[in-house]
Amino acid sequence: MISPVESPPALPASLGELSATWYEPFWYALYTRSRHEQVVRNQLDDKGIQNFLPLYMKVSQWKDRRKEINIPLFPGYLFVKILVQDRVEVLKSFGAVRLVGDGYNPIPIPEEQILNIQTFLEKGLKYDPHPYLRVGNKVRILDGLLSGVEGILIRKKNQYRLVLSVDLIQRSISVEMDSWNIERL
Numbered sequence: 001m002i003s004p005v006e007s008p009p010a011l012p013a014s015l016g017e018l019s020a021t022w023y024e025p026f027w028y029a030l031y032t033r034s035r036h037e038q039v040v041r042n043q044l045d046d047k048g049i050q051n052f053l054p055l056y057m058k059v060s061q062w063k064d065r066r067k068e069i070n071i072p073l074f075p076g077y078l079f080v081k082i083l084v085q086d087r088v089e090v091l092k093s094f095g096a097v098r099l100v101g102d103g104y105n106p107i108p109i110p111e112e113q114i115l116n117i118q119t120f121l122e123k124g125l126k127y128d129p130h131p132y133l134r135v136g137n138k139v140r141i142l143d144g145l146l147s148g149v150e151g152i153l154i155r156k157k158n159q160y161r162l163v164l165s166v167d168l169i170q171r172s173i174s175v176e177m178d179s180w181n182i183e184r185l
Helices: 013-023 037-047 084-091 111-123
Strands: 026-032 055-061 066-072 077-082 096-099 127-130 137-141 150-156 159-166 171-176 182-184
Touching: 026 037, 026 084, 026 111, 037 077, 055 127, 077 084, 084 096, 111 150, 111 159, 111 171
Parallel strands: none
Antiparallel strands: 026 077, 026 096, 055 066, 127 171, 137 150, 137 182, 150 159, 159 171
């Protein structure tokens, strides 16, 4: 028996690493059925589970009219911030398929990747989906609204754009850059 003054015995390193993820909430990518992202988000909101579904405006053209609609920035995915043991409650939502992982366990998404995307959305900049990139110059914005945000610099139609990526789901978004002060990483 451990006396109140003594600390419990130390866990092995592998169990210690596992216990850290067990007691700390992380962001995970939740893969959903096709076109069920908003349905799943509403259910998670009702359950009080923190989630993030980035949307963007797209103009849809029908024969008789044009309409602006909000569609998911990353089709088929939304993000949840949960303790790993709460994943069953998330997966009970109609339309939820699985948490993205290695086949055995879900893999957390680095907090800064989610924060970068949230920063883009909050600032009201013009953005759109972009193919996932592995090559290019990684840069950091030094001043202005997006100071500290890191991404990949590309050129598209004589315009410079900054691409933000979520590595785990291999999806990206890009935003037009006007005259930002940037540094190469």
